[in-house]
Amino acid sequence: MPESRLSGALMSPKVNLMVDMGNPFLNHTLDGFLKIGGVAAAKAAAEETYKMGKRGSVSGQSLEQSVRKMCKEGAYWGTVAGVYVGMEFGVEKVRGTRDWKNSLIGGALTGAIVSTASGHDKDKIVFNTIAAAAIATAKDFLAYLT
Structure with missing residues (x-):
C-alpha cells in the first residue's frame, strides 16, 4: 500500500531593508519604523478590504478613507516602534551590555x-x-x- 508523508517547516519571512543614515542609532530607529509601520499599514488595509467587501461596494471616498487609515496606523505604530528600537539601542550603548x-x-x-x-x-x-x-x-x- 502506498504511503505518503507531508513534512515542512514554518518559518517567518525575513525582510531586510537597509537604509544607511550614517549613524547606527538612526539606522536602527528607521528600520523599526519601516518594518512595524509596514505591518500596521498592511493590517489596516486588510481590515478596510474586509469592511468594503462586507458592504459590497467600493467608492472613491471609501478608498481615500482607507488609504488615510493605512497611513495613520503605519505612521503611529512605526513611530512607536522607532522610539522603542532607538531607546533599546541607546540603553545598550550606555550600559555596554546586551x-x-x-x-x-x-x-x-x-x-x-x-x-x-x-x-x-x-x-x-x-x-x-x-x-x-x-x-x-x-x-x-x-x-x-x-
Missing part, C-alpha cells in the same frame, strides 16, 4: 514618551510605562525560549 534589562528600560522609556506625547494624565502615563516595560521584557524572554 540583555533583557535594555528591553525593560527601553520599553519603559518608550511607554512614558509616547504616553506623555499623547497628552495622558499622570496615572495613565505610569500605567503605560509599566505596560510597555512588561511587553518589551516579555518579548526578550519569549525570544529566549524559542
Whole structure:
C-alpha cells in the first residue's frame, strides 16, 4: 500500500531593508519604523478590504478613507516602534551590555514618551510605562525560549 508523508517547516519571512543614515542609532530607529509601520499599514488595509467587501461596494471616498487609515496606523505604530528600537539601542550603548534589562528600560522609556506625547494624565502615563516595560521584557524572554 502506498504511503505518503507531508513534512515542512514554518518559518517567518525575513525582510531586510537597509537604509544607511550614517549613524547606527538612526539606522536602527528607521528600520523599526519601516518594518512595524509596514505591518500596521498592511493590517489596516486588510481590515478596510474586509469592511468594503462586507458592504459590497467600493467608492472613491471609501478608498481615500482607507488609504488615510493605512497611513495613520503605519505612521503611529512605526513611530512607536522607532522610539522603542532607538531607546533599546541607546540603553545598550550606555550600559555596554546586551540583555533583557535594555528591553525593560527601553520599553519603559518608550511607554512614558509616547504616553506623555499623547497628552495622558499622570496615572495613565505610569500605567503605560509599566505596560510597555512588561511587553518589551516579555518579548526578550519569549525570544529566549524559542
